[in-house]
Amino acid sequence: MSEAAPRVAPITRDGNTSARVADAIREAILDGTYPPGSRLRQEEIAGRFGASRVPVREALKVLEADGLVTLVANTGAWVSRLTLAECEEVYQTRERVEPLLLRMSAPHLDTDAIDRLEVLATRMAETDDVEEFLRLDREFHAATYAGAETLVLGDLVTRLWGATQPYRRAYTLLIDAHRQRIVHDEHHMIVTALRENDLESAERTVESHIRRTRRLLAAHPEIFTDAAPAAP
Amino acid sequence: MSEAAPRVAPITRDGNTSARVADAIREAILDGTYPPGSRLRQEEIAGRFGASRVPVREALKVLEADGLVTLVANTGAWVSRLTLAECEEVYQTRERVEPLLLRMSAPHLDTDAIDRLEVLATRMAETDDVEEFLRLDREFHAATYAGAETLVLGDLVTRLWGATQPYRRAYTLLIDAHRQRIVHDEHHMIVTALRENDLESAERTVESHIRRTRRLLAAHPEIFTDAAPAAP
DNA sequence: GTATCCGTGATTGCATCCAATCTCAACAGG
DNA sequence: CCTGTTGAGATTGGATGCAATCACGGATAC
Numbered sequence: 001m002s003e004a005a006p007r008v009a010p011i012t013r014d015g016n017t018s019a020r021v022a023d024a025i026r027e028a029i030l031d032g033t034y035p036p037g038s039r040l041r042q043e044e045i046a047g048r049f050g051a052s053r054v055p056v057r058e059a060l061k062v063l064e065a066d067g068l069v070t071l072v073a074n075t076g077a078w079v080s081r082l083t084l085a086e087c088e089e090v091y092q093t094r095e096r097v098e099p100l101l102l103r104m105s106a107p108h109l110d111t112d113a114i115d116r117l118e119v120l121a122t123r124m125a126e127t128d129d130v131e132e133f134l135r136l137d138r139e140f141h142a143a144t145y146a147g148a149e150t151l152v153l154g155d156l157v158t159r160l161w162g163a164t165q166p167y168r169r170a171y172t173l174l175i176d177a178h179r180q181r182i183v184h185d186e187h188h189m190i191v192t193a194l195r196e197n198d199l200e201s202a203e204r205t206v207e208s209h210i211r212r213t214r215r216l217l218a219a220h221p222e223i224f225t226d227a228a229p230a231a232p
Numbered sequence: 233m234s235e236a237a238p239r240v241a242p243i244t245r246d247g248n249t250s251a252r253v254a255d256a257i258r259e260a261i262l263d264g265t266y267p268p269g270s271r272l273r274q275e276e277i278a279g280r281f282g283a284s285r286v287p288v289r290e291a292l293k294v295l296e297a298d299g300l301v302t303l304v305a306n307t308g309a310w311v312s313r314l315t316l317a318e319c320e321e322v323y324q325t326r327e328r329v330e331p332l333l334l335r336m337s338a339p340h341l342d343t344d345a346i347d348r349l350e351v352l353a354t355r356m357a358e359t360d361d362v363e364e365f366l367r368l369d370r371e372f373h374a375a376t377y378a379g380a381e382t383l384v385l386g387d388l389v390t391r392l393w394g395a396t397q398p399y400r401r402a403y404t405l406l407i408d409a410h411r412q413r414i415v416h417d418e419h420h421m422i423v424t425a426l427r428e429n430d431l432e433s434a435e436r437t438v439e440s441h442i443r444r445t446r447r448l449l450a451a452h453p454e455i456f457t458d459a460a461p462a463a464p
Numbered sequence: 465g466t467a468t469c470c471g472t473g474a475t476t477g478c479a480t481c482c483a484a485t486c487t488c489a490a491c492a493g494g
Numbered sequence: 495c496c497t498g499t500t501g502a503g504a505t506t507g508g509a510t511g512c513a514a515t516c517a518c519g520g521a522t523a524c
Contacts, residue, residue: 016305017508018293042476052509054286057477058293061250065297067384073248074476074515086383089336093385096328104321151318152299152395153325156388163384249478274506284479289507306485306506 018055021045022062029068029079030165031131036081040069067163080163084217084224087167091214094160098210099203101145101153106194106202108147114195117143121187130172134165144190144206168213170223175216182212250287253277254294261300261311262397263363268313272301299395312395316449316456319399323446326392330442331435333377333385338426338434340379346427349375353419362404366397376422376438400445402455407448414444 025045028034040060042053049056060077063069070080082090109117117140124136138161148154186209193202217223257277260266272292274285281288292309295301302312314322341349349372356368370393380386418441425434449455 019305043474053476054508054510058290061290061293062297065294073251075517076475089382089385092332093329093388096332097325100324100328150321153321156325275504285506286478286480307487308506 017049017051018058018062021049021051021055022059024049025059025063026066026068026162029063030162032166032169034079036079036166038079040077040079042077066159082163082167082224084221087164087224088214088218090160090164091210091217094157095207095210095214097153097160098141098145098157099207101148101150101157102190102202102206103199104150104153105145105147106197106199108149109144109194111195113143113146114191117191117194118188121184121191124187125184130169134169134172137168140187144194167217167223171213171217171220174220174223183209186212249281249283250290250294253281253283253287254291256281257291257295258298258300258394261295262394264398264401266311268311268398270311272309272311274309298391314395314399314456316453319396319456320446320450322392322396323442323449326389327439327442327446329385329392330373330377330389331439333380333382333389334422334434334438335431336382336385337377337379338429338431340381341376341426343427345375345378346423349423349426350420353416353423356419357416362401366401366404369400372419376426399449399455403445403449403452406452406455415441418444 025034025040034040042056042060045059046053046056060069060071064071064077068080069077071077120136120140120143124133124140127133127136141161145154145157186205189205190202190209193199193205257266257272266272274288274292277291278285278288292301292303296303296309300312301309303309352368352372352375356365356372359365359368373393377386377389418437421437422434422441425431425437
């Protein structure tokens with residue numbers, strides 16, 4: 001490893017080092033610290049967390065199942081890179097699945113929760129910072145789904161969001177998305193539909209919200225052709 | 233462990249022991265060898281495969297991400313057991329996602345492939361053996377999706393099938409599903425829709441095919457209350 | 465100048481060993 | 495008779511070390 005990375009976490013012996021490592025790597029991928037195509041070396045990561053390579057390997061396996069990391073036997077691990085086609089596939093899947101999750105969540109959202117959604121939607125329209133926009137966007141949609149008492153579907157949607165996060169960031173940087181009024185209109189439409197308990201309308205709105213993003217991504221294939229050391 | 237389990241596989245050193253172990257455990261869960269709720273001991277599995285516990289643990293992590301195994305830190309691993317509500321959730325997800333996968337697959341299925349589908353559907357209607365019925369059913373639907381050149385959606389559907397496989401088996405045993413004419417009618421309807429390149433009809437048919445199964449499962453909650461040593 | 469073939473260093477995969485934690489049954493107390 | 499506690503055994507979690515494999519640069523042939 002090139003430089004002596006400082007230990008990010010103190011030594012804990014709580015019996016789930018690999019889970020901590022997985023969460024930290026996931027976080028680093030989602031916040032852009034590890035961009036798509038970058039190599040993940042076991043020893044470097046292990047050093048960074050004051051752990052051995054065993055829990056790191058387990059974490060990488062988990063992240064591979066999450067679709068965030070691509071492993072090649074005897075060769076190494078890279079942060080997954082999606083092609084445009086794969087990204088569209090994920091978005092199409094989201095178009096089908098997120099309306100369902102919203103439908104399951106809606107009945108359990110009380111007035112307070114919906115008020116908070118409105119606040120988030122408004123703050124999102126006002127911020128100029130891309131990272132904050134992304135964070136609020138994620139938080140908003142997560143909050144719309146928070147009522148769902150699901151075991152598998154919530155995890156699935158989280159995974160789908162995670163897989164496309166780097167491209168959402170690139171696209172937001174490119175498009176200046178917070179300026180696109182339609183995005184915020186859609187968010188407020190979702191809030192209204194939830195307030196009025198109109199599940200049909202809520203479902204249709206998220207669906208077209210996602211579809212619109214997919215089509216915009218498809219209109220900017222250059223996002224997917226950035227050069228960087230990558231796995232095949 | 234009670235008896236010395238024979239080595240199932242010869243010693244290979246191809247650099248992916250953990251993948252082999254994961255596949256084998258998955259297989260064992262899907263074919264009912266390890267029923268839901270049964271405990272998976274690392275050492276026993278390691279012995280069975282002539283491997284050490286390290287690759288076994290990696291395999292268990294992967295299977296946990298697949299939803300097939302439930303891990304509890306410092307305690308152990310169990311084959312996942314779904315509640316009726318969770319199972320319905322998975323089925324509802326499948327109702328949304330599989331039509332999409334079929335739509336993506338259909339254009340790439342040639343006449344030969346569709347002929348083979350018809351053969352599978354017919355054989356399924358003729359068999360009396362539950363295990364064979366399950367195998368053919370799985371094979372039929374997998375074949376309808378085989379045209380899809382997807383990276384994530386195919387895996388997702390495979391996962392969803394895997395998570396519900398034990399309950400599909402229990403339900404088939406209970407219901408004598410191969411006698412239910414509607415099942416085979418639906419299969420043939422899918423074949424016909426594919427032959428006529430009618431994507432809308434194909435989508436709607438798989439959707440109701442899955443929905444019907446979900447409702448039948450919901451009508452037999454006793455499937456989910458079998459007593460067995462289980463994780464909380 | 466280009467393509468092919470090693471050989472060395474770096475990196476991964478796995479087995480073994482030790483520490484930490486949980487399970488479970490026997491036991492003491494109410 | 496029931497409940498809470500405790501200690502031995504079983505089981506998991508993680509660190510270290512070694513063998514296998516791969517990446518990559520230099521040398522050689524054409």
